[in-house]
Amino acid sequence: MPSFILFPLTFVCGTLVFCLHVEWRRSWRILAIPAFVIVCGLIYDPLTIWADSVENVSSLLVRALYYICCSVMFVAILRCCTRLTWLESLVTVVAGYAVQHLAVDVYALIDDTGWAQRNPDGPLERFMTKFLGVFIIVYALTYACIGRRRVVDDGKIRNRLVWVLVCAGILLFVITFSMLVVEDRSLETRLVGHIYDAICVALMLAVLMLVAANDRLYGDLAALRQTEQLARQHYEIARENIDLINIRCHDIRKSISRMADNRADTTTGDLLRQVEGNIRIYDSIFHTGNEYLDVLLTEKGLYCSGNAITFTCVADGRRLGFMDDTDVFELFSNILDNAIESAARMQEPGKRVVNLGVEANGGLLVIRSENYYPDTDVPKFSDGMPVTTKTDHRQHGFGTRSIAWQARKYNGEASFQASDGVYTVTVVVPIP
Structure with missing residues (x-):
C-alpha cells in the first residue's frame, strides 16, 4: 500500500470504529469518504517534503494545519453522509483521530524497542512488524471496549460549548504533542x-466516554422525573374523572330504577332495566386495596372496554404498601400503556387481550403482564431491553x-421477553 495513503485511511478507519450506531444516508454522498482519503493522501507527500525544507517552526505549523484541516473536512463529510448532528460528528471524528494516534504510539514503541525483531520468525512478531497489523489490534480492542457504544447523544448534552472546547483541546494535544516532544529526540x-x-x-478517550455517559444518564433522569411529574398529574385527573363518572352514573341508575318501578308498560320497564345494566359497567371500579392502582386499573379498563380489548387483572394491591x-x-401505567398499545394493533379479536397479575410469592412481589403482538412487529432487544419501535429513538x-x-x-x-407471539413483562421486587 502506498505510504501517502496510510494517514487518511487509518484516520477514517479509526473514526468508523465509533460509527456502529450511526444511521447513514443512502445516497451518492457516501462517495465523499473515499474521495477524502485519496485527496488527503495525494496532498500528504508533497506537503511533507515542502515542510521539511523550511524552518522547524514553520514545518510544525504547516503539518499541524494539515491535520487540523483534514479533521475539519472529515467532520463536514461525516455530517453530510450520516444523520449525526454537527456536534456528534465532531466528537466522533475527534475520538477516531485519538484512536488512530494511539495506534501510532503503539507501533512506534514496538519499532523503537525492537521487540518484534528479537524473534522475527514468530507469527505474532511478523504480524506486529506490519504497520496495519498494529492498527487492526488497537482498533479491535477499542471497538470491544468502547466503540460498541454510542459516543455522544446531541439531545442529552448539557453544555455544547464545553464539548466543543474539550474536543478542540483533545485534537490540539493529539496533533502537537508528538511533533513538539517526541520527534527528533x-x-x-x-x-x-x-x-x-x-x-x-487513552485517558482522554476514557474521560470523553464517561462524560458522554454522564450526560446521557442525566438526560434520562430528567426525562424520568418529568414522566413522574406527569404521572402524578395524570393520577389526579383520572381520579377526578372516575369519581365524576361514578357519581353521575349512580344517579342515572337510581333515576332509571325508579322510572322502571313506576311504569306499567313491561316492555318499557325491561328496556330501562337493560339501560341500567349497561350503565353498571361504569360503576364497576377495581378494588385491589391500593387507591392509586384502583384508579389506574379502572381508567385502563374503561379504555379497553371502549376499544374491544379484553383486560383481565388479578391483583393484590395491599402488597404494594411499601412503594x-x-x-x-x-x-403500572408504563406497563399497561405498552401492553394496550400492542394489543390494539392486533387484528384478531381473540388476541386483543391484556393480562395483568400482582401477587406475593415467598417474600417477593411479582408483577406480570402479558399481551399478544403482531407478527409484523416483533420486538427487538438490546442488552436485555426492548428497543422502541418509534422512529425517533431520542424521544421514545x-x-x-x-x-x-x-x-x-x-x-x-x-x-422483558417476547416468545411465540406473546410479550411478557415481569417485575420482581423484594417485600421489606
Missing part, C-alpha cells in the same frame, strides 16, 4: 514520550427504561 526520550502520549490519549404511591401509578423508549429503573429503585429486577 533520543531513543530514550522517544520511548518515554510515546508511553506518556499513549497514556494521555411510593406515585411510583405505583407510574410503574423511556417507558421500558422507567420500568427497569423503578424496579432497581426497590432493589428488584425487571425482565
